[in-house]
Amino acid sequence: MPKSEAALTIRLPARIDWWQGAIMMSLIAILVAFILYPVLRVLWVSLSDEKGDLTLIHFVNFFRRPLFREAFVNTLLSGLLVVFFGSLMAVPLAYCSARYEFRGKILLQTLATLPLVIPPFVGAVALQLILGRSGMVNLLLMRYFDVSFPFMEGLSGVVLVQTLHYFPFIMLNTAVSLANIDPSLEEMAQNMGCHGWRLFRRITLPLMLPGFMAGSLLTFIRVIDDLGTPLMLNYKILLAPQAYLRITTVGIDDVDGYAICVVLVVFSLLSLYAARKYLSLADYATAHRGVVVLKPIRGIRRAFVLGFIGIVLGLSLLPHIGIFLLSFSKIWSFSVLPTSYTLDNYTEILFRAPHFVKNTLLYTLLAAGLDVLMGAAIAFLLLRSRLPGRNFLDAIATLPLAIPGVVLAVGYLRVFHGWDFPGAGGPLTSHWMILVIAYTMRRLPYTVRACYAALQQVHLSLEESAQNLGANRMKTFLKITLPLITGGVVAGGLIAFVTSCVELSATIMLVPKVEMGPISYGIYVYMQSALGRGAGAALGVVAILLVSAGTYLTHRVFGGRAGSAFRI
């Protein structure tokens, strides 16, 4: 009798673990096949010679080529410049948002989301029209003052576009860090005789640094990952465009392209690692007590703050205005405003070539759905199981944050090209599913994090008390856990949807045929010819609307925590 009882108590959990184990194994298999293995293949190509021996010769060659050296320096420089100029806008705004209360503060929230709804490569085209050599501003300057400024030439154009797009990342992260500083830490310093600028330098600044650094590093990762902006501005001396050009023009076997990819991954991985490091430092500073009372500001100081917000808001609205005008223009060339207006561009993309919009909806909704399923399963395994290998699962599910789209695309081309994938009726790279897979894998970290955060909020005791009252595991999950995490899971899915809508750096390399391209690809194709720019802009407006709708829904579902999509 006692023997069988003992056997029962051991077998019961063992059987459940077996199920979890099966799910875990399949998840790991998928992630290894579509994330880890392609990246490792890229790494291996760059590290081996023709005979298959380990070598560093490709990296030596990389640094011997002046073009690559220049691209390397430019990439670092563009990242640093975007962070620098972005901080000049973001830090004061973050401080106002976290510390002050004033009429018109709603503008700040607008500022935090507005730039993010327009994809940077769309913004690039619009800014060309406004700030470019023969754009609105320079034409006006020429007419009245006979001067012009090369805002959009070369690297400075790329940096300008990216700064206007990415500064909210720094702003949101810094504001959160600032808001989390326990007010008594600053009051204590005042009590000790410290105030004003000294107080900021000795207490506030060091305490907000983790959030600021995390935001900056995240921006840095995005900037070096951004392939669309330099391509649109036709500036190619950066690493991502170089990798793209090598692979698409020289060929899939060009080793230099792989070496560039590895350099990109190393940059991103280091930044991601540093960002995590900084954020773990932030944890201890955020023990919170009481409510932070926002300081009201009025009069001249308020006018000053609103003026600054207005300037930044105006600058970040330029791309939106430009793209909107362009989408309704028949001809807009060497003139301050379009010379004639039309609805043809919308007819073109909605009726003559509707596949771009349809494809985007199909791909991104599929990808978001897959992300939600996998994200929820991974989060559950990480938090609620005791299986070995959870850390490995966590690591490869996070990895895509540090894998630039170009690199993943090159890996896919390398791995899935030239052999028939079972069920695809040909190589996977000829099937539109490759885009869905790329989107799913690239955005998986968002849903994993959203589900993880949501599930973490559900204290184990909530589930245990349901079981204690007689609900089995299934019922507990359906009646207790699921309702409590739905918000987080949906928000994670929406974020995956929104960011996939405007994905270009992997898309541009992976689209098998033009008819299979999504909106981002369509924009890129249209923008190649002067006549297609209007239609491209119309697609851009559709992308903005999709992203805005998704962002709005995310805010509705997630509330104040919607910004977490843009943090690490």
Next chain:
Amino acid sequence: MMKAAQVRLENVGKRYGKQWVLRQVHLQIEQGEFYTFLGPSGCGKTTLLRTIAGFIAPDEGTVYLDGTPVNHVPPWRRDVGMVFQNYALWPHMSVYENVAFGLRERKVTRAEIDRRVMQALEQVDLKGTEGRRPSQLSGGQQQRVALARTLVIQPRVLLLDEPLSNLDAKLRAEMRLELLKLQREVGITTIYVTHDQEEALALSTRIAVMESGRIVQEGSPREIYEEPGDRFVAEFVGKSNLFLGTITRAADALIEVRTDNGLQIRAAFSVGSARAQQGETVLLNVRPEAVELKPPDAGTSEMNQLSGRVTALAYQGSSVEYEIEVRGRALKAHIVHPKGTPLFQPGDEVHLVFAPQNVGLLHHGL
């Protein structure tokens, strides 16, 4: 020796919107005093402390430090040291840097900083931890760093905002004694905020009991406990048995009260108010530890005897807490039983016996 300041508040009031959180606060705290604001959460005691520290500007009235009005002096020039409830240790600085912070702000020389920081850490028994981060210390150690950090600048006044509330019970009792010794040693004027009446009674030279933004009673710990001014103070500080009744006879330093549930209680006249007149409605207070319990058959000469029935008891080690039903009301009695003597059990008939001297007379301001 520390510079100890006198603190005076005149008619201080503070409101948020239409809600007054402090009203007509008058008080004077002498040099070297250990003065406590005692009250339930939300009574305004922390607001009052923060007003003295300068973090809150009063909407009316004046705060004086050593006779000088300081309403418009910012926190960083007040030279009053504050210890926050959550300690507010800066996580990005070591223990040494935390303690040295205030001295650096005061442009003290490097060697002098070093000497005084080490001395302060020694004073709170934390030598050897100077290189550590606050997060590497235990709660009690963090508390002492916070104290050292404030004391090292030798402020004119020490403000303590529930400094012991985050510690566990045993540590709290130890720190209470430490704090008391330290304060008496350095002789600094200290203002202490707490909702814990035991803490207030044990530490203070004087206590101000606060309710809804007002000071309802001020006095020494013994005055507050033994002669509570009203129902709120009687119930908030210590435990009480309260009886509402009418004076039926007032004579010979003794009054007789008939309570609303028909009990006869005699109170010594000198204890409570001097204005006891026949026919007046009064509130009587008998502390549970002033009550004795007797079996019904035991004779007694005591003037106050109420018969009742034990409904519950809680053994506390040093004493036993009884609940006794007397004419439909639950009364409390704390009884010390000598070792080995039997306890009363629920259902037992008992007599509550207490001397008229132990009956407090409260104003009937209900």
